[in-house]
Amino acid sequence: MSTSAQPKQIAAVLYGGKDLRIEERVAMPPKAGEVQVAVKATGLCGSDLHYYSHGRNGDFALQAPMVLGHEAAGIITAVGPGVTGLAPGQRVAIECGIMCKNCRYCKAGRYNLCKGMRFCSSAKTFPHLDGTLQTYLNHAADLMFPLPDDCTYEMAALAEPLSVLIHASRRAQFSSGQTVLVFGVGAIGLLAAALASAQGASKIVAVDINETRLAFAKNNGFVSETHCLPMGDRSKSPEEQLKAAKDTILSVVTGFGEPDGFDVVYECTGAAPCIQMSIHAAITGGRVMLVGMGTGTLMLPVAAAATREVDILGSFRYANTYPEALALLGSGKLSKIEKLVTHRVPLSDSVSAFELLAKGQDAEGNMALKVVITGP
Incomplete structure (x- = not known):
């Protein structure tokens, strides 16, 4: 033709x-x-x-x-x-x-x-x-x-970002009854929370620097509790920033009633302080899923991960997820x-x-x- x-x-x-x-x-x-x-x-x-x-x-x-x-x-x-x-x-x-x-x-x-x-x-x-x-x-x-x-066309368009989280949850070997902390409640973070809920998480909480988005996440039932993080002080040395990240998140998880940390942490911001915090936010033997794309090189508390056997897992796009994503969106x-x-x-x-x-x-x-x- x-x-x-x-x-x-x-x-x-x-x-x-x-x-x-x-x-x-x-x-x-x-x-x-x-x-x-x-x-x-x-x-x-x-x-x-x-x-x-x-x-x-x-x-x-x-x-x-x-x-x-x-x-x-x-x-x-x-x-x-x-x-x-x-x-x-x-x-x-x-x-x-x-x-x-x-x-x-x-x-x-x-x-x-x-x-x-x-x-x-x-x-x-x-x-x-x-x-x-x-x-x-x-x-x-x-x-x-x-x-x-x-499933509407609009909802089906969410199959792509939802696939990102399905792939991440598979990498994390997520199972019903586990606790979840989400860093960042943009669309990807909210999808992480929604998926965790559908998969039977026993507790889902979120942290962010944006109070409006946190309120949206809590008011719509995506998470049960939230915490608004303060803006980081970039004038501090890398070592000082690392210590501040640890001190901040240990206080936050205690405030959430989980002083030992969370089973799975979805890091959806890509921001250096949140990546650093995520390791301390995970329970001993827990998993950190690096979902957000952003920071290239940064200092990490590797000893804290190694001695507590916290797995830090990368996650890139998805594979063989669309049928599950669409089934969930239509369910x-x-x-x-x-x-x-x-x-x-x-x-x-x-x-x-x-x-x-x-x-x-x-x-x-x-x-x-x-x-x-x-x-x-």
């Missing part, structure tokens, strides 16, 4: 920091092994915001114009040659990482570590793989997951999860959506937690 017969679409294309342009494009038909999806909802996350604000996310800098977005769901509009089991009209969530399937990690089921991974809206690889902030997306058919009947077990989506903005106004996320609140002063871009 000629391209002239294909429908028009718009896309939010990033050219550099604060240079996001809404462009009209031609929607090409899906290739062999692909399906075409009309994207109905895309949630914006921290990495999207870093790209928008700076033209880079950590070490990954934009090398060519790229469509942003990777937390998405939509409806299949066409299937490419060789695709079976999927058909136009099906509602699906989109897993946005395309793995090589041949390396040692892919063969071991740990494809999130695949060095050849191409991920939508990530500048790690070149040519970049366009993301989901476009009317239509052509993507690998085996990375499409049908939605439960009771009703993730109480108040819909509260995470605070704002909805049309694709044509994507720039406003990113500015809203950057400010953290709207013109009326309402907290901007998870902003969802809606399809046309």
